[in-house]
Amino acid sequence: xxxxxxxxxxxxxxxxxxxxxxxxxxxxxxxxxxxxxxxxxxxxxxxxxxxxxxxxxxxxxxxxxxxxxxxxxxxxxxxxxxxxxxxxxxxxxxxxxxxxxxxxxxxxxxxxxxxxxxxxxxxxxxxxxxxxxxxxxxxxxxxxxxxxxxxxxxxxxxxxxxxxxxxxxxxxxxxxxxxxxxxxxxxxxxxxxxxxxxxxxxxxxxxxxxxxxxxxxxxxxxxxxxxxxxxxxxxxxxxxxxxxxxxxxxxxxxxxxxxxxxxxxxxxxxxxxxxxxxxxxxxxxxxxxxxxxxxxxxxxxxxxxxxxxxxxxxxxxxxxxxxx
Numbered sequence: 001x002x003x004x005x006x007x008x009x010x011x012x013x014x015x016x017x018x019x020x021x022x023x024x025x026x027x028x029x030x031x032x033x034x035x036x037x038x039x040x041x042x043x044x045x046x047x048x049x050x051x052x053x054x055x056x057x058x059x060x061x062x063x064x065x066x067x068x069x070x071x072x073x074x075x076x077x078x079x080x081x082x083x084x085x086x087x088x089x090x091x092x093x094x095x096x097x098x099x100x101x102x103x104x105x106x107x108x109x110x111x112x113x114x115x116x117x118x119x120x121x122x123x124x125x126x127x128x129x130x131x132x133x134x135x136x137x138x139x140x141x142x143x144x145x146x147x148x149x150x151x152x153x154x155x156x157x158x159x160x161x162x163x164x165x166x167x168x169x170x171x172x173x174x175x176x177x178x179x180x181x182x183x184x185x186x187x188x189x190x191x192x193x194x195x196x197x198x199x200x201x202x203x204x205x206x207x208x209x210x211x212x213x214x215x216x217x218x219x220x221x222x223x224x225x226x227x228x229x230x231x232x233x234x235x236x237x238x239x240x241x242x243x244x245x246x247x248x249x250x251x252x253x254x255x256x257x258x259x260x261x262x263x264x265x266x267x268x269x270x271x272x273x274x275x276x277x278x279x280x281x282x283x284x285x286x287x288x289x290x291x292x293x294x295x296x297x298x299x300x301x302x303x304x305x306x307x308x309x310x311x312x313x314x315x316x317x318x319x320x321x322x323x324x
Contacts, residue, residue, distance in 0.1 A: 038285070041292045049292075051170060053284050058173035059232055061280035063251060064258035065177070065184050066228025068276045072188065073221040074201035074268025075122055076129040077256050080137035081229055082248025084114050087144045088233030089243040093155040094147075100159035104234060111230025112223050114140065119222025123215035144245050153243045163238040173235045177277070180228060185273040187224075197221055201268025250301060257308045258283050266312060283307075 038044050063081060071077060078084075092107040118136055121127045147153075165172045188194035196217045200207045208214050232251065237243050262279030264271030283304065290300045 037293070038289050041289055044289065044292055049288065053281070053288050054174050055171045056287065057281045057284040058171060058177040059236060060251065060254045060258055060283060061177045061277055062173070062180055062228050062235070063225075063232045064255040064262075064276050064280050065181050065273045066225035067255050067259050068262070068264050068271050068273050069184060069188070069197060069221040070119075070225045071259055071264045071266060072201045072268060072271040073197040073218055074204050075119070075218055075221060076266070077133075077259075078115070078118070078136075078222075078225070079130065079133040079252055080114075080118070080140055081252040081255055082250070083137045083140040083144065084111060084226070084229050084248075085233035085236060085251055086243065086245060086248040087114070087140055087147070088230045089237035089247050090144060090147055090153045092160070092234050092237045093153050093243050096155040096157040096159055099157075100162065103160070107234050108227055108230045111226040111228075111233065113226070115226025115229065116219050116223040119219040120215070122222070123218025141245065148243070148245060150245070155241065160234075160238045160241075163235060176231060176235070177280075180231070181273050181277045184224070188271075188273060193217065193220055198269055201265075201270075203269070250297075250304075253301065253304060253308075254280075254283055254287075257304050260308050260311050 043049055063085070067077065067081070088107045088111045091110050092103050095103040095106050098106075114136075118129075118132055121132055122129050163172055167175065188197065196207075196212055197220075199210075199212060200214050200217050204214060233248075236247055240247065258279040259271070259276050260266060260279070261282055262272065262276035264276060286303060286307070287300055290303060
């Protein structure tokens with residue numbers, strides 16, 4: 001009888017539920033706790049507010065779905081996400097005179113290159129991802145300040161406005177989020193590279209011993225994540241029609257929160273892009289309720305932080321003990 005199929009193990013110890021089951025239970029409890037304040041909040045149950053929640057979830061979700069690959073591959077999290085999104089947004093708006101297609105390609109290339117470089121240092125030279133991305137965030141933030149001269153970057157053309165389209169009443173970014181989720185989930189489940197990410201995240205040393213291309217797998221995960229961050233930066237720039245060094249805001253925290261709330265193991269080896277999508281929507285609903293009730297950004301960050309801490313303690317630490 002295994003831990004996942006029996007209520008009690010052979011030695012009489014309590015059953016250890018899989019992280020995804022515990023996360024689902026926490027999500028149900030949290031939704032129940034949110035139900036009363038949500039339905040009693042003015043303007044929450046409106047079509048316009050539902051669109052606002054989905055739009056917010058799209059910005060966070062695109063980034064967090066890409067970050068799911070990084071965490072599954074056992075590379076921890078990136079603390080330079082907001083800075084990369086900001087630089088990409090500046091590049092995108094600053095190159096609008098070249099045409100929408102060229103500006104989009106430059107933005108995507110910048111996001112992929114910046115993230116893939118960090119992935120290479122982590123995958124091939126075994127750098128600590130937290131230390132590396134903190135340093136990278138400072139460097140990239142400095143580059144953004146240098147690029148913009150500390151001022152707001154405005155577009156030289158208006159081709160980007162097509163990205164603000166609302167097919168069937170929903171922002172284009174929502175459809176991109178769904179497409180990205182499908183592609184990432186399919187890659188993780190149906191391709192050799194995706195399966196290797198799970199194996200590398202489960203046990204990096206064993207993966208190296210088995211001859212798996214750990215460095216290449218890590219770079220691929222970070223490169224895909226970089227493309228997702230770039231897409232977020234592009235949509236943020238199109239939505240705000242300008243870019244400043246603070247454009248990324250709390251994107252780093254929100255993306256990490258969505259991935260963890262979605263049940264992806266912080267130690268690697270387990271996770272799902274679809275569940276991360278659910279985490280992104282949940283984070284957006286929480287932010288929306290707090291915003292409509294007049295709470296400050298500081299309170300919103302505090303609530304998200306407490307939520308992430310709870311998930312890490314209840315799900316990820318507990319599952320890590322189970323594996324030991």
